[in-house]
Amino acid sequence: MTNIYMDALSRLDKAFSFAHIETEAITKLKHPQSILQVSLPLRMDDGSLKVFTGYRVRHNTTRGPGKGGIRFHPDLSLAEVQALAFWMTIKCAVVGIPFGGAKGGIVVEPKLLSRLELERLSRAYMNAIADFVGPDKDIPAPDVYTNAMIMGWMMDEYSKIVRKSSPAIITGKPIPLGGSLGREEATGLGGFYCIQELANKNKWNPKSIRVAIQGFGNVGQHIASILYENGYKIVAVSDSQGGVFRSEGLDIPSLIEVKKSTQKLRAVYCTGSVCEESNAEKVSNEELLALEVDILIPAALENQITKLNADNIKAPVIVEIANGPITLEADDILLKKNILIVPDVLANSGGVTVSYFEWVQNKAGFYWTLKEVNQRLEEIMVREFDNVYKIMQKNTIDMRTAAYVHALNRYAEAVASQGTQEFFDKITG
Ligand code: GLU
Numbered sequence: 001m002t003n004i005y006m007d008a009l010s011r012l013d014k015a016f017s018f019a020h021i022e023t024e025a026i027t028k029l030k031h032p033q034s035i036l037q038v039s040l041p042l043r044m045d046d047g048s049l050k051v052f053t054g055y056r057v058r059h060n061t062t063r064g065p066g067k068g069g070i071r072f073h074p075d076l077s078l079a080e081v082q083a084l085a086f087w088m089t090i091k092c093a094v095v096g097i098p099f100g101g102a103k104g105g106i107v108v109e110p111k112l113l114s115r116l117e118l119e120r121l122s123r124a125y126m127n128a129i130a131d132f133v134g135p136d137k138d139i140p141a142p143d144v145y146t147n148a149m150i151m152g153w154m155m156d157e158y159s160k161i162v163r164k165s166s167p168a169i170i171t172g173k174p175i176p177l178g179g180s181l182g183r184e185e186a187t188g189l190g191g192f193y194c195i196q197e198l199a200n201k202n203k204w205n206p207k208s209i210r211v212a213i214q215g216f217g218n219v220g221q222h223i224a225s226i227l228y229e230n231g232y233k234i235v236a237v238s239d240s241q242g243g244v245f246r247s248e249g250l251d252i253p254s255l256i257e258v259k260k261s262t263q264k265l266r267a268v269y270c271t272g273s274v275c276e277e278s279n280a281e282k283v284s285n286e287e288l289l290a291l292e293v294d295i296l297i298p299a300a301l302e303n304q305i306t307k308l309n310a311d312n313i314k315a316p317v318i319v320e321i322a323n324g325p326i327t328l329e330a331d332d333i334l335l336k337k338n339i340l341i342v343p344d345v346l347a348n349s350g351g352v353t354v355s356y357f358e359w360v361q362n363k364a365g366f367y368w369t370l371k372e373v374n375q376r377l378e379e380i381m382v383r384e385f386d387n388v389y390k391i392m393q394k395n396t397i398d399m400r401t402a403a404y405v406h407a408l409n410r411y412a413e414a415v416a417s418q419g420t421q422e423f424f425d426k427i428t429g
Contacts, residue, residue: 004302007328008083015404018395021412022420029089029411032082033066033100034058038128040106042121045114052121056104056129058138059085062414065136066102067092067352069143069172070125070150073301074109080302081105084143087323088352091345093407095384097356102138104129110145119153122146126154130161135168135363141355142172144301147218148184152177168362171355180358182373183351188222189374190350191321193381194342195227195295197389198317206231210249210293212315213237214285215300219321219348221256223297228252232295238288240300244280245291289313298325305330313339320344335398343400345407346388353380 009030016026040052055078058066068088071081081103089101106125110118133140142151151173158169167178175181182189199206209232213220216239224234233249239259244250289296289309296315298304302324305313310326310333318334319342320326326334326341334341354377361367368376384406392402416423 003079004077004324005079005082005086008086008324010328011400011404012408015401015408018391018397018401018405019408019412021408022415022422024421025412025415026408028062028415029060029086032057032059032085033061034132035078035082036129036132037078038125040121040124040128042117042124045117052106052108054104054106054125054128055081056132056138056140057081057085057102058132059101059103060089060411061100061138062411062418063089063093063100064098065100065134066138067097067099067141067355068101068103069141070146070154071103071105071143072108072110072145072150073105074107076105076107083302084323087345089411090404090407091349091352093410094345094388094403095349095353095380096410097353097380099139099352099356102140103143104140105143118150122150122153123157126157127161130158133158133169135166135359139168139355139359140170141352142218144217148172148174148179151179168359171358171362173358178358178362180354180361180373181368181370182377183354183358184218185222185226186354186373186377187219187321187348187351188224188226190353190377190381191223191297191319191347192226192230193350193378194347194385195232195319196230197382197385198340198342201389204294207233209233209295210235211295211297212288212291212293213297213299214243214288214304214325215239215298215322216243216255216259217299219351220297220299221259223299223321224252225256235293236283236288236291238283238285240285243283243285243288245283245288246280250280291315295319298322300325303327305334307333310334311337313337316340318342319347321348323348331398331400341398341400343403346385346399346403349384350377350381353377 036056038054085101085103092099151170155170159166173179211234236245290312292314296318299321305326307329310330317340388403392399
């Protein structure tokens with residue numbers, strides 16, 4: 001086990017003393033239930049053969065089948081997948097949906113593949129993990145650099161293998177293939193509901209709240225749009241190539257236009273009419289993190305705020321839309337600076353919550369309206385945000401620890417229902 005997974009687990013120790021949970025239940029949580037590694041030989045368009053490595057980790061299924069996305073990334077490692085699977089166990093418990101945690105992925109730079117290669121690789125991955133996953137066992141979904149179309153290919157592949165239509169094998173599918181309305185924007189919307197709760201508690205006026213967002217992929221774009229529509233001032237956004245800053249606030253719809261047509265935010269500040277219109281300055285990812293804003297939203301990858309740059313952070317509130325953007329050491333530095341961190345396992349849980357709705361709809365064969373999806377999402381996010389907030393205030397702990405305490409209490413109830421040492425001692429002792 002390497003650092004990222006060990007770091008992820010160590011958050012449990014901090015939460016343990018505040019939760020109603022026995023040591024043996026925590027011990028169980030420290031060991032991923034099953035790990036699968038697969039080799040995926042792929043015939044490339046030029047006729048050559050390349051072998052890619054894929055993983056699927058099922059972390060814990062005490063509260064229900066494993067649930068979690070599939071990531072395509074060149075730097076993906078098994079330790080990272082384990083950490084991500086562990087966070088899914090916690091996340092599903094935080095929002096109280098009946099799933100355990102899982103995660104998967106392929107070590108690949110998807111931008112270097114043709115569309116046909118990407119389809120073949122996606123199908124090959126599902127083919128290789130088909131016995132490991134299942135609608136009642138382990139249900140994948142999109143994550144970094146995977147999307148609805150890839151989920152559609154994987155569902156089709158699985159359905160061919162089991163010789164029946166199986167939409168509930170995967171969530172985040174295209175709507176015509178059994179996807180749920182609202183799934184694509186759900187992670188961003190869930191994060192927005194958290195911000196709205198903070199705004200209510202602190203009597204914020206959105207117009208005077210300055211926001212910086214690191215990461216302008218699917219999730220970053222959605223949270224930017226929702227905040228923009230609700231009057232917040234998004235002063236900076238960035239993607240892997242760099243970012244843009246405008247102190248009066250950016251025009252988010254036109255930025256999304258540029259990003260969609262060029263695939264680069266960089267295009268905004270180099271040449272062309274959007275550049276002149278948007279009047280934005282160039283900002284690096286590092287500079288964006290250190291901006292004087294009211295809310296900082298990391299919406300890219302893990303380990304973006306580390307002990308090396310944590311001291312530079314000036315935002316009083318950080319909302320973690322990415323998974324694991326703050327390292328353990330950075331967390332301590334930020335907490336000493338009194339920065340409120342709305343943790344990933346709560347702030348980005350809107351995605352898996354609507355994945356749960358999608359799975360329910362697939363199983364029932366009965367589909368909900370967008371209004372129904374969003375109302376149910378809001379109900380859960382508001383309720384669980386407040387639950388976590390209360391635990392934080394009651395114990396005078398940080399919000400991440402409070403979210404873990406909340407998750408551990410739910411997990412412990414499930415474990416206790418199967419009998420713990422105390423229960424069996426009474427019979428045998
Ligand atoms: N990949 C997303 C996450 O990290 C969604 C998982 C899901 O919908 O199962 O939460």
